[in-house]
Amino acid sequence: MAASGTGVSWKARLRCALLRGTPQGLQGAGRCASVDAAKSGHSRPGADNPIHSHSPGNSSVSFARVCAMQISFRGKKVVVTGASRGIGWSIALAFATEGADVAICARGAQGLEAAEVELRRHGGAVFAMPCDLAEASAPASFVAGAVKALDGIDILVNNASGIGMRDDESGWRAGIDVDLMATVRATQTAIPFMEKAGGGVIINISSISGFRAVPRTLPYAAVKAALINYTMGQGLALAPKRIRVNAIAPGSIEFPGGVWDNRKASDPQLYQRTLDGIPWGRFGTPEEIARVALFLASEMGSWVTGQTIVVDGGQLLASRTGPSATLPAS
Template identity: 50%
Template sequence: MDTGRTAAGHGATLAGRRVAIAGGSKGIGRCIALAFAGAGASVSVCARGQQGLAALARDAQDQGTPLHTHAADLSGLEQIGGWLENAAEALGGIDVLVNNATGYGMADDEDGWAASLQVDLMAAVRASRLALPWLRASTDACILNLSSIAAQQPRPGAAPYAAAKAALSHYTTSQALALAQYRIRVNAIAPGSIEFEDGLWDRRRVDDPALYHGTLAKIPFGRFGRPEEIAHAALFLCSPLAGWITGHVLNVDGGQVLMG
């Protein structure tokens, strides 16, 4: 996979940067991790499943950019802290924090709300707070949160997920203002509907074809997005090319939100 190398060739190099990625064993997070490693960064990835992390480590090794992995449940403060300590030790510090973990809390019940609030929102809040000493010690620090266009569009179903992402988008702007005094940039990406093997839309293509094709019809570009396209945006926002950008939530959605 040459995602990171391609982006690096266009100037979004992250050579020497130390990057901690929360939620990076599959899908968007996996592509971001491989892209950052391919762009020259030292990378630590945390996720819940050891099997996915092992597969990611093999893929990184195959592309010649080994990375550090750590298995933890990001719904808990203690395990987030343990990962960040481990990551900072392995990398020699932290310059970039990417908050990508999601609990996919779709059901409007106690479990759905708990999953979204604890992982999509509070894991990002906790990781950002706990990483602050290392970020403040960096000469070029930034935080990138992964929100969603679901935060901008009311729709039936997935209320917990959408509400948590809306809170994360607002937290991004508040955090950017609070951390500007330390020259720490904070931005977010709001992906549209992204399709990848065994991902949400890949499963819905089989399980709920009406929803799949109905959503596809609302994307002006006429296709679902790819994880690599989110990784490209992440590389830009965390690179020196975006050194004057903070407090921004970037839609990467092929114009999907334009269709309402």
């Protein structure tokens, strides 16, 4: 059934919305362009409210409008920590591609500058700030600077990780200061701005390590478990303020210069053992995490809060039936 006034079925519009930026979506770019052009056929402001999509007479129209329109982030203000490479970079790029104004931070100035240049190519406002989020004042300083530069904040993505792997003082300090406390501090800074604006979205990047015992990386696993619990608590506490809080728990993610790319050379046996423990048969990509972040931040996820979404090709399920190794995703 076609959506009224557009001649485009809701299934086609949903497919184009969800596959935008993927290889399948690029192959069908011509068809999706026609779908995008058909958006001008929408009428009656507010008619895309998903609450009203349950009646048979208007379900396809309303659902199509939600799917086609609400994946766009044009005009939204998105703040991403640890975003010069890997998962954080892919998330920032995905939002910029969908029209958002984006703020990013990272410790390395060179990588940050390159990321800023690429983000600006997509036409939105960009704010980039070098900072070490392990410093107690840095998260609040970055978020406040981003709010000023972008004139607001709609979405906060807490991605930065200290990758605390060794069971010693430095490993625990890196995990607690960056993964946990930087997330708490950035969130505490963002909440008043979101509350004043009438709502917002917070996404915390955890890990499947937070769901299981990982003796090899005790600090990393412990702080990622803490983030999962923090996400549940904040989701409950902030729901009345219309601020949704969710987390993503990636499995083993491979990208140039990342942990698993390095392990391929430094410890090929561990690399292969981990790969063999992933039912999907390959490591994940940062882009696959970014697409889940887009969903959680969009109106398509408007009733999702306090949840942790596992994105791992079945890796966590397999680990519960046999031994496997898990290292940080980023």
